Amino acid sequence: MTRNVRIGLLGCGNVGGGLVTLLGERREQIRERHGIDLEISSVLVRNGEKKRRGVDPEIITTRAADVFASDPDIVVELIGGVEDAARFVGAAIDSRRSVVTANKALLAAQGSEVFARAKRHGVRVGFEASVCGGVPVIRTLRVGLAGDCVESLTGILNGTCNYILTLMEEGQSFEDALAKAQELGFAEAEPSLDVDGHDALQKLTILSAIAFGGVPAGEVQLSGIRGVTLRDVRRALREGRVIRHVASSRIDDGVLRLSVRLELLAAGDPLAAVRYENNALVVRARAAGELTFLGRGAGALPTASAVLADIIDIAQAA
Amino acid sequence: MTRNVRIGLLGCGNVGGGLVTLLGERREQIRERHGIDLEISSVLVRNGEKKRRGVDPEIITTRAADVFASDPDIVVELIGGVEDAARFVGAAIDSRRSVVTANKALLAAQGSEVFARAKRHGVRVGFEASVCGGVPVIRTLRVGLAGDCVESLTGILNGTCNYILTLMEEGQSFEDALAKAQELGFAEAEPSLDVDGHDALQKLTILSAIAFGGVPAGEVQLSGIRGVTLRDVRRALREGRVIRHVASSRIDDGVLRLSVRLELLAAGDPLAAVRYENNALVVRARAAGELTFLGRGAGALPTASAVLADIIDIAQAA
Numbered sequence: 001m002t003r004n005v006r007i008g009l010l011g012c013g014n015v016g017g018g019l020v021t022l023l024g025e026r027r028e029q030i031r032e033r034h035g036i037d038l039e040i041s042s043v044l045v046r047n048g049e050k051k052r053r054g055v056d057p058e059i060i061t062t063r064a065a066d067v068f069a070s071d072p073d074i075v076v077e078l079i080g081g082v083e084d085a086a087r088f089v090g091a092a093i094d095s096r097r098s099v100v101t102a103n104k105a106l107l108a109a110q111g112s113e114v115f116a117r118a119k120r121h122g123v124r125v126g127f128e129a130s131v132c133g134g135v136p137v138i139r140t141l142r143v144g145l146a147g148d149c150v151e152s153l154t155g156i157l158n159g160t161c162n163y164i165l166t167l168m169e170e171g172q173s174f175e176d177a178l179a180k181a182q183e184l185g186f187a188e189a190e191p192s193l194d195v196d197g198h199d200a201l202q203k204l205t206i207l208s209a210i211a212f213g214g215v216p217a218g219e220v221q222l223s224g225i226r227g228v229t230l231r232d233v234r235r236a237l238r239e240g241r242v243i244r245h246v247a248s249s250r251i252d253d254g255v256l257r258l259s260v261r262l263e264l265l266a267a268g269d270p271l272a273a274v275r276y277e278n279n280a281l282v283v284r285a286r287a288a289g290e291l292t293f294l295g296r297g298a299g300a301l302p303t304a305s306a307v308l309a310d311i312i313d314i315a316q317a318a
Numbered sequence: 319m320t321r322n323v324r325i326g327l328l329g330c331g332n333v334g335g336g337l338v339t340l341l342g343e344r345r346e347q348i349r350e351r352h353g354i355d356l357e358i359s360s361v362l363v364r365n366g367e368k369k370r371r372g373v374d375p376e377i378i379t380t381r382a383a384d385v386f387a388s389d390p391d392i393v394v395e396l397i398g399g400v401e402d403a404a405r406f407v408g409a410a411i412d413s414r415r416s417v418v419t420a421n422k423a424l425l426a427a428q429g430s431e432v433f434a435r436a437k438r439h440g441v442r443v444g445f446e447a448s449v450c451g452g453v454p455v456i457r458t459l460r461v462g463l464a465g466d467c468v469e470s471l472t473g474i475l476n477g478t479c480n481y482i483l484t485l486m487e488e489g490q491s492f493e494d495a496l497a498k499a500q501e502l503g504f505a506e507a508e509p510s511l512d513v514d515g516h517d518a519l520q521k522l523t524i525l526s527a528i529a530f531g532g533v534p535a536g537e538v539q540l541s542g543i544r545g546v547t548l549r550d551v552r553r554a555l556r557e558g559r560v561i562r563h564v565a566s567s568r569i570d571d572g573v574l575r576l577s578v579r580l581e582l583l584a585a586g587d588p589l590a591a592v593r594y595e596n597n598a599l600v601v602r603a604r605a606a607g608e609l610t611f612l613g614r615g616a617g618a619l620p621t622a623s624a625v626l627a628d629i630i631d632i633a634q635a636a
Contacts, residue, residue: 022605026465033531034464128462134606136462144446144454146352147344147626213351270612273591287340287623288452292612294588305605308465317635 002031005315006041008072008097010064010088011079012052014185015102015129016043018300019076019307020054026308036315042070044079064088068095073318074311077101082109093117093125098318100310102129102303108202111209124317126310131203132157132279134302135295136309141210141283149286150211152250157203159277159297160187160194161225161245166275168233169242174226186277186298196224197245197260204247204258207281211249218255225262236264242272320349323633324359326390326415328382328406329397330370332503333420333447334361336618337394337625338372344626354633360388362397382406386413392632394625395419400427411435411443416636418628420447420621426520429527442635444628449521450475450597452620453613454627459528459601467604468529470568475521477595477615478505478512479543479563484593486551487560492544504595504616514542515563515578522565522576525599529567536573543580554582560590 009016023038031037043055048062061067067075068091075092077085077099085106092099099118101107107114107130118125128138132155141150156162160181167177178195181187193199201222225245236243246263249256265272270292274280279297284290296302327334341356349355361373366380379385385393386409393410395403395417403424410417417436419425425432425448436443446456450473459468474480478499485495496513499505511517519540543563554561564581567574583590588610592598597615602608614620 018605022465026467029467030465134466134603135609136458139457139462140454143631144457144627145623146630147340147348148452148623149344149347270591273588285452285623287336287619287626289614289617289620291453292610294610294612296607299607301605302607305463305466305603309462312464313461 002035002037004037004039005074006039006070006072007311008067008070008075009040009043010067010075010077012043012045012055013078014300015303015307016078017052018304019078020052022301022304022308024054030312034312034316036312038311038315041072042067068092072097074098074100074314076307076311077103078307080105082106086110089114090117093121093123096121096123098124098126098314100126100307100314102127102307104130104199104202104206108205111206124314126314127206128310129303129306131206132281132293132295133297133299134305135279135281135293135297136306137207137281137293138210140291140293141207145283145285145288148288151284151286152248153204153207153211153281153283154246154248154271155204155281156244156271156274156279157247157281157297158194158197158200158245159279160191161200162274162279163277164195164225165228165233165243165245168228168230169237171230173230174228181277195226197222200245200247200260201258204249204260208249208256208258212251212256215251215256216254218252218257221259221261223261228262240267241265242267244271244274246271320353320355322355322357323392323636324357324388324390325629326385326388326393327358327361328385328393328395330361330363330373331396332618333621333625334396335370336622337396338370340619340622340626342372348630352630352634354630356629356633359390360385390415391636392416392418392629394629395421396625398423400424404428407432408435411439411441414439414441416442416444416632418444418625418632420445420625422448422517422520422524426523429524442632444632445524446628447621447624449524450599450611450613451615451617452623453597453599453611453615454624455525455599455611456528458609458611459525463601463603463606466606468601469604470566470602471522471525471529471599472564472566472589473522473599474562474589474592474597475565475599475615476512476515476518476563477597478509479518480592480597481595482513482543483546483551483561483563486546486548487555489548491548492546499595513544515540518563518565518578519576522567522578526567526574526576530569530574533569533574534572536570536575539577539579541579546580558585559583560585562589562592564589
């Protein structure tokens with residue numbers, strides 16, 4: 001018995017395109033394994049003239065209303081940014097549709113409102129793809145550690161910063177390393193979101209809300225990687241250590257403390273081994289002990305893999 | 319609104335005792351966060367005379383029938399072994415109760431029958447705790463990568479073997495290292511299940527059934543760690559490498575190939591950094607790329623944490 005599930009796709013850029021490709025490849029297997037036929041009912045794009053591989057031109061539109069009119073069961077928000085995304089996600093929830101999103105900026109800014117609204121309307125919000133791309137850290141915190149007590153989170157959450165620091169260990173300058181990251185497409189053209197730590201802080205905020213939900217927020221410590229010199233990196237290496245841009249959170253005196261900053265790590269530290277654009281998260285939980293997750297934290301296909309897993313999970317529960 | 323969920327507990331040894339402790343600590347928070355009040359309705363033990371901390375003596379019994387008569391919503395099987403466990407799990411499913419189990423021997427031997435039976439009766443089987451203790455590898459393969467295509471699994475799945483190899487790197491003999499592992503309680507008194515690779519193969523079989531379900535089984539390669547000498551370990555270290563007991567599976571020529579054997583790993587290999595009784599799994603997936611999971615693969619509390627997460631997940635979906 002196969003059930004048809006319609007997906008309204010908002011955004012068909014890097015990750016949206018990856019999702020179209022992945023769904024094209026896996027649709028048949030998902031039908032066999034999970035009994036769900038996933039069909040894209042409509043795709044919102046900015047430029048309606050551009051051809052999209054694997055997408056029927058008939059279902060492409062530049063008006064969000066068309067996507068909602070296509071009667072989707074699940075709305076997938078991949079346009080990014082806060083304002084438009086918040087409006088579309090709100091409209092989807094109000095029309096009792098579950099949402100899947102990769103939008104860390106939206107969730108860091110308005111996560112609790114979005115989740116409360118979804119709860120009120122009895123729909124779900126899947127957001128695995130918003131942090132650490134294809135590495136399933138959100139599901140682990142939400143479900144895998146539901147009976148445990150998280151004590152701290154420590155991670156490398158921004159691939160661009162880690163890529164730059166790794167290339168500096170290989171002797172390249174900050175500027176050359178940043179240019180390389182931009183060329184490869186994982187640093188933004190305007191890189192301050194990455195290198196000043198805002199992106200890592202958004203992700204840390206999302207993870208901490210799940211792990212420590214309800215604890216009042218304390219002081220936030222935020223610094224980026226612009227100050228690092230080749231001399232610093234070399235001195236660390238000579239001492240058998242590495243410089244990493246580390247995001248961490250823990251409860252201290254009843255208050256949640258978030259910090260994103262440069263740290264000098266010993267070679268044996270699990271985060272010291274994280275190289276190039278990889279991400280990692282170390283979760284310390286009272287019963288489970290220390291759990292480490294490592295993988296590609298960005299990129300079209302890893303992120304699309306997380307989006308598709310959320311879609312299947314929600315479609316199966318419906 | 320709080321819903322009462324009754325748990326029938328079969329077995330109150332190491333993991334069962336850990337579950338009782340953890341539930342005692344977390345019950346209030348689970349009620350608040352998840353709206354579920356988890357109550358143990360009956361506990362099956364072998365020795366009814368022994369006092370159990372945190373368990374009302376009134377609900378302890380030596381007869382499985384009493385557990386079923388206590389009208390549990392979920393049956394938690396922690397007695398281990400295959401025969402009795404299979405009978406109890408079958409009875410629970412036939413009476414339309416979902417099951418949570420940590421029993422890798424049962425699932426490696428009869429997993430497909432157990433899952434088919436559960437599907438027929440519309441109940442769920444949670445088995446996160448059966449592999450890698452508190453490290454959520456099963457949920458990741460089942461849900462987190464549901465839209466992806468797993469290409470290979472490679473892991474260190476037996477903590478005892480890894481503990482022995484790590485202690486040998488520190489200069490101890492095989493026999494001394496094994497004695498130490500037994501003293502610490504994670505090696506069996508009869509250690510052949512661990513050191514000959516059977517335990518790792520059972521876990522690999524369970525993981526591979528999820529990742530590659532339906533692919534016909536090919537040749538299985540199984541060897542243990544008894545042959546390793548201090549000289550081998552030292553020679554590897556001199557060459558900047560380490561010896562690890564590695565379980566791996568992949569599809570090759572349309573056939574599923576499982577292997578559990580000693581491998582010589584370069585220092586940069588993610589599995590080379592796994593020390594002492596830790597477990598690790600590297601999953602290679604087509605879209606998500608390479609994901610690595612690391613943590614404590616055994617022990618009462620880590621395993622109980624995984625059992626409790628499954629209980630909450632099933633209770634919430636009900």
